[in-house]
Amino acid sequence: MRAVYVEKPHSFEVKDMPDPRPGPDEVLVRVKACSFCGSDIHLIEGKMPGVVYPLIPGHEWTGEVVSAGERVDEFAPGDRVATESHAGCGRCRNCVRGFYTICENYGRRPIHRQVGMTTNGGFSQFCAVPVKLLHRLPDAMSFTAGTLMTTAGTAVVGLERCGVETGDRVLVYGAGAVGLLTMQFARFLGAGEVCIVDTVASRLETAKKLGAEITVHAGVEELDTVLSERGWKGGPDLTVEAAGVPALQAECIRRVRRGGRVLLLGITGGEEPPAPLNRLSLDQITIYGIRGEGDFSVERAIRAYESGRIDSAPINTHTFPLEEFRHGFEVFGGKKDDAIKVVLEC
Ligand SMILES: [Zn+2]
Numbered sequence: 626m627r628a629v630y631v632e633k634p635h636s637f638e639v640k641d642m643p644d645p646r647p648g649p650d651e652v653l654v655r656v657k658a659c660s661f662c663g664s665d666i667h668l669i670e671g672k673m674p675g676v677v678y679p680l681i682p683g684h685e686w687t688g689e690v691v692s693a694g695e696r697v698d699e700f701a702p703g704d705r706v707a708t709e710s711h712a713g714c715g716r717c718r719n720c721v722r723g724f725y726t727i728c729e730n731y732g733r734r735p736i737h738r739q740v741g742m743t744t745n746g747g748f749s750q751f752c753a754v755p756v757k758l759l760h761r762l763p764d765a766m767s768f769t770a771g772t773l774m775t776t777a778g779t780a781v782v783g784l785e786r787c788g789v790e791t792g793d794r795v796l797v798y799g800a801g802a803v804g805l806l807t808m809q810f811a812r813f814l815g816a817g818e819v820c821i822v823d824t825v826a827s828r829l830e831t832a833k834k835l836g837a838e839i840t841v842h843a844g845v846e847e848l849d850t851v852l853s854e855r856g857w858k859g860g861p862d863l864t865v866e867a868a869g870v871p872a873l874q875a876e877c878i879r880r881v882r883r884g885g886r887v888l889l890l891g892i893t894g895g896e897e898p899p900a901p902l903n904r905l906s907l908d909q910i911t912i913y914g915i916r917g918e919g920d921f922s923v924e925r926a927i928r929a930y931e932s933g934r935i936d937s938a939p940i941n942t943h944t945f946p947l948e949e950f951r952h953g954f955e956v957f958g959g960k961k962d963d964a965i966k967v968v969l970e971c
């Protein structure tokens with residue numbers, strides 16, 4: 626099969642590799658589409674903690690079942706599937722409670738695997754994964770749209786965990802895929818108004834198309850002015866960091882109203898921001914952090930998508946063939962040509 630082989634940080638190529646064989650609890654999938662994620666950039670640059678090189682990256686992908694291991698009866702050849710990437714050990718206290726993305730045995734093979742991070746992922750023609758990672762793709766959902774369900778699962782589990790309340794005013798930093806999905810799911814879950822902030826004007830246009838009540842062009846518009854004009858006295862009820870920028874994590878704590886909640890979804894690649902932690906006790910602020918999906922949230926994201934109230938089309942801006950991995954990586958990483966999500970057809 627053809628696959629993207631990352632030998633070590635900064636060193637990768639598309640090449641022939643042996644086809645994977647599914648184990649007894651695994652499913653062999655013919656990958657159809659695989660999307661770039663911000664953490665793939667960290668992986669290529671050697672800044673993603675826990676990555677085991679060499680490997681085939683890719684953890685947001687969809688495909689068609691080719692064959693299944695002897696203990697799998699959930700899927701049959703031809704089934705269309707979406708995936709999540711964290712195959713927790715299933716027996717540590719976090720896994721048992723549904724938080725398998727923070728498995729206590731992370732990286733301990735073979736009992737734990739994160740597909741595309743510690744074992745081979747979806748930037749390839751075939752991938753063999755534990756059956757518990759797969760979700761059935763609805764007929765109406767394209768393989769490309771399905772690649773967003775992993776990210777959607779992150780938004781869903783994060784918002785559920787910090788509890789969106791009816792009429793909440795939600796401030797989201799970052800109008801990339803995570804931010805745009807978080808904005809939509811916050812509204813889906815009952816938020817009153819969502820304000821989304823970004824430095825890229827075209828992304829804010831997309832946010833408006835997808836239903837954002839307020840957009841703020843950072844560096845051009847003054848956030849305080851816009852929010853006070855909208856009557857957001859005291860600040861947002863919930864602030865969300867969805868850009869993976871350390872300074873914005875601190876900004877989320879600074880901006881939220883007294884008694885509010887902060888949700889950190891972005892993965893920052895290591896730096897620690899100076900954060901105003903005194904507000905946590907003084908103003909009784911609660912911070913929630915979420916790593917990836919978890920708690921079977923990808924399944925709920927797919928169902929919400931089926932309601933027709935979540936849209937992925939404007940987020941998947943670019944598609945290239947697998948052979949053009951390097952080009953896709955540059956377009957995605959450089960946000961070239963108004964790119965948000967870049968998908969490779971495998
Ligand atoms: Zn991701």
Ligand SMILES: [Zn+2]
Nearest residue numbers: 714717720728
């Ligand atoms: Zn575990």
